[in-house]
Amino acid sequence: VHTGESAALPGPSAVGGRAKRPTLNDVAARVGVSRALVSLVIRNAPGPSAETRERVLRAAAELEYRPDPTAQVLRRHRSRLLGVLLSARDAFHADLVEAIYPAAEKLGYEVVLSALAPTRDERKAVDALLSSRCEGLILLGPKASSKQLTALGERLAVVAVGRRVKGIPVDTVRTADEEGVHQAVDHLVSLGHRAIVHVDGGRGPGAAERRRGFRTAMGRHGLSDAVRIIAGDYTEESGGQAARALLQGGNLPTAVLAGNDRCAMGVLDAFIRAGVDVPREVSVIGYDDSQLARLTHIDLTSVRQDAERMAELAVRAAVERLDDGRTTARDIVLSPQLVVRGTSGPARPTAELT
Amino acid sequence: VHTGESAALPGPSAVGGRAKRPTLNDVAARVGVSRALVSLVIRNAPGPSAETRERVLRAAAELEYRPDPTAQVLRRHRSRLLGVLLSARDAFHADLVEAIYPAAEKLGYEVVLSALAPTRDERKAVDALLSSRCEGLILLGPKASSKQLTALGERLAVVAVGRRVKGIPVDTVRTADEEGVHQAVDHLVSLGHRAIVHVDGGRGPGAAERRRGFRTAMGRHGLSDAVRIIAGDYTEESGGQAARALLQGGNLPTAVLAGNDRCAMGVLDAFIRAGVDVPREVSVIGYDDSQLARLTHIDLTSVRQDAERMAELAVRAAVERLDDGRTTARDIVLSPQLVVRGTSGPARPTAELT
């Protein structure tokens, strides 16, 4: 039995396999031109005539052709990919990520995310980014040593966000933490507070600066002797613990300056549960002005770090190295801005004499 | 002016360019064998003798050779990449992501994340994943229409988490939301509650099931007439609004069953701020048992969705399609588990007669 159709293969349509994606070749064949020409049209590079362009584009549309990024990357020696290291749990990181996407897009870069997880430390997460052929890395609150960062910075464009590092080939975007704390302390002092406690962020990003800022700000107001710092670690837990310790100690301050918003949440919650009126009895101030703080029902006075702007500057910094060939490190410092909301108010009268 | 050196290019070493990465060729040349052999050794495929293996490995180490994933993907027709769509802001998604990483690693897959953002809708985020040549997609709480999901499912392995969809080529991993709500209602009723309000999740994932579960559970206890549902949307805002409405309405229930933990947080906060004692006056129950709920200072009674297990099952489902060739859709339903904590307790005495 011969059908006379032996030459016409049934094509790869059959079976259960996924439909094969069309390639440049397929499009070229259909239009009857060369691959190169199609390539030019697709990337709309100069060259092809308007008419060819038209025909190629139509064919591509009909075939639902989509260029294969893998092949493109292999051939051009660029991926136009920016890797972002983040902690999935961190709300501020979420804010940054959301702003990184549009910033990168505007400059013609794509973004890949790599999150920290219990089974996935920074090294692993960064390795994944490197495997993706990222040309630049934006590290949100990295904990890596400066040595490790240096090694990275020597291989590709690296920007550390929210962390201060000096003298290494890595850009930095951060807010002036000392200044932010100054603003918070000034605000409190102007409301009559003198007994102010700082629950710090331990060895977390920016914690050292915030601690220092607290000391100097208190000093400026002649309150050096009133400086009280409780060790914390930027978590709700540590905030709650600190607050409970203050309650038990009986020496309740009139204001608590938390190391960040998460910590402030813990402080707030512990106070409210204990029946302490915020802000009438105690004022609470956070740091980060995360989405959480802004929710009307939380309404936390906080020091704002402009996530959107930080994201944009971080992306821009990476792209400057990549596209403009900058090689000197930049340390970009933004001004924070205290946002006064409902958790801070006049100090309650205290027994102490002036 | 001729320099006589026209033939000898300086090579790409010079200038400010990054050092070129060594290739298979470089390693092969150094050892004096063929590329193919090196390739085998690197992937430690069977074939090469122990001795060759040894020499190749050493050379690779010396050169700090690392295979180029791009080229690998292009050549093998597999990426072993699983794409995950998530909302950066969602704490439950963060839990899932953290569990997806190890689950995927165990099965030999890598994970790429694509987050939703204001400027980046689901379509865009999924497109990015497709561009990365993902072989499978794990969509966390997707909002796409079943039509769109079908189209995706026809192209690659797709798993929707936390959403029910029937009759389309997409796997599903979710918890039995009705059952979860049943447990919560049973718990409350056993504590003497009859006036129970449900703040729902609108059109969010699982919201319809939870709403239905609330109705049937109340019905079973002969409380059909007591069913009160307030429209919400899974946000803290909506929880706060609902709670305030209840307070103003003067018809305070003895318990509020929130659509999820975020909503419960809003409810809780509004009550606490208004001086309502939780759980003495009103019990509050959440849904998700997110990290937030578990924090000791929040201590929210909540319905647990086992993120770890869901993540593992989702990954496994995708991999079954990929590695084992399964093509029939699976709907994987887990049992939720009420976790009783501090925000639920005996109903306060009410005026109503039994």
Added chain:
DNA sequence: ATGAAAGCGCTAACAG
């Protein structure tokens, strides 16, 4: 304006 040819770095047949 268009096409031919030569790879990017790797893997998969197939020989030897």
Added chain:
DNA sequence: CTGTTAGCGCTTTCAT
């Protein structure tokens, strides 16, 4: 056990 030969899908000279 090892090497040769073809490409994957795309971009880039360089001709025409």
